[in-house]
Each structure stands twice: as structure tokens, then as C-alpha cells.
Amino acid sequence: MAHPERVGVIGGSGFYRLVDDVEHVVVDTPYGPPSAPIALGEVEGRAVAFLARHGTGHELPPHQVNYRANLWALRALGVRRVLGPCAAGSLQSHIHPGDFVVCDQLVDRTWGRAGTFFDGPETNHLAFADPYCPCLRQALVAAGRDRGVSVVDGGTVVVVPGPRFSTRAESRWHRAQGWDVVNMTQSPEAALARELGLCYATVALVTDYDTGVEDLEETGAAQEAGSHGAVSQEAVSQEAVSQEAVFAFFQENLDRLRQVLFTASASVSSQAGADCACAASGFPLS
Numbered sequence: 597m598a599h600p601e602r603v604g605v606i607g608g609s610g611f612y613r614l615v616d617d618v619e620h621v622v623v624d625t626p627y628g629p630p631s632a633p634i635a636l637g638e639v640e641g642r643a644v645a646f647l648a649r650h651g652t653g654h655e656l657p658p659h660q661v662n663y664r665a666n667l668w669a670l671r672a673l674g675v676r677r678v679l680g681p682c683a684a685g686s687l688q689s690h691i692h693p694g695d696f697v698v699c700d701q702l703v704d705r706t707w708g709r710a711g712t713f714f715d716g717p718e719t720n721h722l723a724f725a726d727p728y729c730p731c732l733r734q735a736l737v738a739a740g741r742d743r744g745v746s747v748v749d750g751g752t753v754v755v756v757p758g759p760r761f762s763t764r765a766e767s768r769w770h771r772a773q774g775w776d777v778v779n780m781t782q783s784p785e786a787a788l789a790r791e792l793g794l795c796y797a798t799v800a801l802v803t804d805y806d807t808g809v810e811d812l813e814e815t816g817a818a819q820e821a822g823s824h825g826a827v828s829q830e831a832v833s834q835e836a837v838s839q840e841a842v843f844a845f846f847q848e849n850l851d852r853l854r855q856v857l858f859t860a861s862a863s864v865s866s867q868a869g870a871d872c873a874c875a876a877s878g879f880p881l882s
């Protein structure tokens with residue numbers, strides 16, 4: 597069942613199926629079961645393994661996802677390269693709903709999640725300066741452009757615990773740091789992939805403007821009011837982010853995302869991680 601060329605895809609909220617013709621396999625791990633059975637199939641000649649990050653019925657909120665089991669299970673099936681698309685909110689007025697941000701940096705603001713395989717006694721302090729695989733990033737950017745979607749090459753995702761969305765003050769702070777998108781699942785997923793020696797990259801499908809950003813876009817207010825804590829009138833008048841709107845937008849864009857993943861999965865077949873160091877710092881592959 598293990599397949600050395602298989603590409604893993606971890607689908608986020610609203611993304612429960614990659615292709616139809618699949619074999620579902622149940623995998624157990626030392627960390628318990630992954631979020632769902634893993635769907636093995638083929639995309640444009642490439643073997644793929646698809647896993648629904650939140651379960652097939654979205655029963656697992658971001659802080660309840662067993663990230664360690666998910667990554668472990670994929671590796672047990674022979675996966676060495678993982679694409680982990682996610683939904684995200686835009687923190688900057690130049691990043692719009694519908695954009696595909698191929699992130700190159702990550703800020704972790706989550707807490708309390710099982711975020712490492714190194715629980716002792718053996719410890720390995722891995723390099724994580726560049727959290728995303730450059731080869732997979734390149735493949736995603738090229739695939740997005742090939743498919744004609746609006747691609748943002750590079751960007752910082754700040755990962756929040758959720759499941760609630762940000763307050764206006766939190767969102768304003770995230771923007772002020774220059775971070776680009778906000779999400780709830782990229783940590784610890786990206787770090788765990790690195791620990792296992794897996795290549796990992798994400799494409800963040802922007803579903804909405806985070807609280808307050810839309811008004812900056814509409815009013816052209818480049819400078820945010822209230823830098824000392826006051827909330828601008830524009831921000832006060834803006835509607836808060838809603839789960840219904842985010843999920844609905846994601847569904848509308850799911851086909852485009854699927855096409856990008858098809859192309860990226862097929863194109864990484866010849867790369868085989870040759871130009872990156874992702875595997876070098878991870879677990880010994882067996």
C-alpha cells in the first residue's frame with residue numbers, strides 16, 4: 597500500500613473529496629486514528645492520498661484535529677510530500693477573497709495543541725526558519741498561474757487557536773505586524789510535517805476579509821485609526837466574519853482549488869524533493 601511517489605493532500609473546511617474513484621483505507625497510528633479514513637486515488641497519473649483535516653463531516657474543530665495522527669498516517673502510506681490547502685481570512689486590503697496565497701512564513705499563536713513528535717527522551721530542535729517546502733511552493737504557484745487563478749507568491753499566515761474568529765483589536769494587531777492572512781490549522785500541521793521529514797506547503801484560499809479589513813479597502817484608509825487602541829468608525833460599522841459566509845465562499849471556489857491541486861500534484865512527480873532539505877532534518881525514513 598505504501599507508494600514512494602504518492603502525494604498527500606489534506607483538505608480543509610468544506611473540502612472532503614479530491615477525486616471520486618478512490619479506495620478508503622483506515623490507518624491507525626501511535627497517536628490514535630487520523631481525522632478520517634484516507635482516500636487513495638490517482639490524479640493525472642499521480643498517486644494521491646487525500647485526508648479530510650476536520651473529518652468527513654467537519655466534526656473536528658481546529659483545536660481538536662489530531663494533527664500528529666494525520667501526518668503520521670500519511671507518511672505510513674508512503675507519502676513524502678504533502679499539500680495542505682486551507683481557508684484563510686485576508687488581513688491586508690490588497691489580498692482579496694478568491695486569491696490563492698502560497699504562504700512562505702508562519703506565526704504560531706495557538707496554544708495547548710500536541711505540536712511535536714519529540715516528547716522526550718529524544719529531542720530534536722529542528723530548523724524551521726522556512727516553514728514551507730520551496731519545491732512544493734513553486735509547484736503551487738505555477739499550478740495556480742497555469743489554472744488562471746489569482747496567485748499571491750509568498751505571505752505570512754498567523755495561526756490563531758479558534759474556533760472563534762478574531763476580535764477587532766486582534767485583527768488590527770495582526771495587520772499592523774504586516775501579516776497577510778489568518779488561519780486556524782497551519783500550526784502545528786506544518787511543523788509536524790517537518791519533524792517527519794515531509795515536504796509540506798499550503799495554498800491559503802482567501803474566503804473573506806478579516807474583521808475591519810474590508811472597510812480599509814472600501815474607504816481607502818491606508819492608515820488605520822485608533823493605533824492606540826481606539827476602534828475606527830469604519831471598523832465598527834463593518835460586519836463581523838461569519839462561519840456561514842466563509843463556508844459558502846469556500847464551496848464556490850472549491851473547484852478552482854481542486855484544479856490547482858491536480859496540476860501541482862502532477863507536477864511535483866519529477867521533483868521528488870531533490871532541491872529541498874525538508875527530509876534532512878526529520879525522522880529517519882523507513
Ligand SMILES: [Zn+2]
Binds near residue numbers: 730731796
Ligand atoms: Zn521539501
